Amino acid sequence: MTLRFAPSDTAAIPLHVVSSDGLEAWLSSQPDNIRNWVSSCGFSGAMGTALMCPGADGQPIAAVAGYGAEALRKRQRFVLAGAVSKLAPGTYEIVGGIADDQLPTETLGWLLEGYRFTKYAGQNAKARALVAPSSVDAAQVESLAAAEALTRDLINIPASDMGPEALEQAARDLAGAYSAEISVTTGDALLENNFPMIHTVGRAADQAPRLIDMTWGQSGPKLTLVGKGVCFDTGGLNLKPGASMGLMKKDMGGAANVLGLARMIMQANLPVQLRVLIPAVENSVAGNSFRPGDILTSRKGLTVEINNTDAEGRLVLADALTLADEGKPDLIISMATLTGAARVAVGPDLAPFYCDDDTLASGLQSAGNRMADPLWRMPFWEPYETMIEPGIADLDNAPAGGFAGSITAALFLRRFVEQSRYAHFDIYGWQPKPAPGRSKGGLGQGCRAIFAALPEALGL
Template sequence: MPMPLQFATDPDTALPLHVVASDDLEDWAASQNGTVGTWVKAAGFRAGLGEVLLVPDGNGAPVLAVAGYGTADQRARTRFALAGAAASLPEGSYRLVGGPDGATLDEECLGWLLAGYAFDRYRAQSGAKARLVAPEGVDASRLEAIAAGEALTRDLINTPASDMGPDQLEDAAAGLAAEFGARFEVTSGEDLLKKNFPMIHAVGRASARAPRLLDLAWGDAGPMLTLVGKGVCFDTGGLNIKPAVSMGLMKKDMGGAAAVLGLARMIMALELPLRLRVLVPAVENSIAGDAFRPQDILTARNGLTVEINNTDAEGRLVLADALAYAAETPSDLTVSMATLTGAARVAVGPDIAPFYVDDDAAAAAIAGAAARVADPVWRMPFHAPYETMIEPGVADLDNAPKGGFAGSITAALFLRRFAGAAPRYTHFDIYGWQPAAAPARPKGGVGQGTRALLDALPELLDL
């Protein structure tokens, strides 16, 4: 099992870890005793980003460690810069001496925790084994709660569809509800039709694993926050089947569900003073004799008709029913998160989560929080002139407008039609995947936008 993503609790025996920037190395070495300075020079240590050095006493036992912090330019281009050192240090406990402070210190400490993450379900492996003593002024329990929520998101995304179908996603959500005393309900199979979730049913009915809507509720007082996450556990594309190159990563198409469940875990662990509701339409978009077809017209929960022009644009369909259901209960903030469009990746790449919201103050709050916690997002427009692109004429809406332009925007506009009058409805079009290993972020599933939202909630909801 991987080590828990927690801080060390033995400050008296932890090895001092000096964090030294490249530009400060000479002055730092001069401030140490002659033996330390000589050792650093002899070792050729340059304090490069992620570079580490253990300094021994006369018997060879380490008396301190040094972590290179690179240059300001290098740090500006690297999130969780200190996490590289965590991965390079030997197992043990360390306490920081010098280095960053304020919000940057929080970021680096969280990065250190996340460097300990490893997905070991199918192969024995571990993350960084060096554990950090929480520095003075750092809210250790908060960072541990955030790390645990992020680990949940990563685990859910990393698990292949063979072991993470709608039923297992239900189990994960039910387990989370049980852990924090939340209420939990499931509507599945033919009951989706009886209870008026026709598009969730249509998308998932061809799978051997029944589609379902997961409904988690927590908290009895405070403002209402509703999170809706796309839970397409695998997406073949349906009858508009994906080519192999596009289908290879579709185990991550439930990344929106994984993200909102991870965020929900953070919120409940931190006992934020709000009422939380999480809705996850969990389906598998498969091919069978009863699969929904191109040119079918579906009627959504709120009565809008939708012409199906591509069965591979299924995520917005299941989200539409869930959003319409959410809109039936007043909420102070409704957020949808989904691995929805390739257009978003073309626009901003895999590392940035585009988000949509009409309210400028809400947008500023989310963007400001994202900068503080190193969780990059970028505001995109609900561009009203593009509304005509999702209106096919034969039905109220088109799930896949032709032409290929503004794909992320038209998908967001489609979803907004179902969010009702929810104040500050916000949609995140995330990627949910780290394509190459980086400090604190191994290749694989990753949360996006969740830490920014968590940090922005006090401003968004007046907490």
């Protein structure tokens, strides 16, 4: 899917963006025909409203989009996007009403409002195109939109067509587009190369488990992204109930997000040495499934008692994080649809993250606010370390009791990173119901914030 601005020389309908508390002042500045038409139609400037203004021949000579009240705009991430579908098909040019510092966000929302998942059913929505305002870096906004579309598509594709093999192919396609190097360790070769937990989690599936390793860039700080690629999660022998299994095609949302983030980085040609690691597996049920009570030995040598086979994401991430840490990068970032506890804590709209580095954490949170990609910092709470120490092994993959599930999962992962700065994102990767700029389905979370924070975080 191509989400792009209209060429700057395209004939466009002037679009006035008008807030509800600024409507009277705007009306007073308009010619009689516009003022009378807008007033007679009862346009109030409320968010999500729009009005076409016809000329003498009935053709539109202008359009007005409601921007709402300032106090209410905080409730909606992409305000202008809510009005896009109310406009007639055509090409538009914003002629006022949005502050320059908000234009990148609002124009990104406009592009994302045009996203459609069309792999299985055509959706012939009539386009509302936008000419990029002169103050907006159009190429960067288009890059952010394209990366988001990639992430959404990968998550939206069901496991029947997005298993470990297809996820590997998606990574290969991205690598080919940006001249990145890629290698993949598959099946029993995982054991031979000391990735035992990736192999164990994925060995019961028809498609072999694998570790995808993509590298790009020859100089600059080293950045490693690790994404959970569980292409479907039945829960294993601790089988999920049907209601909990319905969305498990999105359990590779961490992988989809790091691929989208990698695309942003490579498209911007950031001066970094980028590495992307994706353990791609399906957590299935068969005679050789791993079992509750098993004790696994990780790549790092730490032993893990399995108290729930449905806590598998942290197992495959642990081996990948160990490999990442062996390279001693300047920064490791992991992204995973890891715990339901994170959703209970902050809901689907916020991406919680964990980081011991206060400066890095502050930069991430600030970038999230700027990029309409909100984050919420959670604690690596040291007193809970004992909850992941079962006694019979070094670590417990699913502490009993149910308390602090996102925190204990993050503490588990941190045990496998000792030599590098580290931030972990426990994302949802899904939009439960449609919102402006965010269609129902797969969603990028945290990637724009990370991308915007990288120059400061890595001293670029």
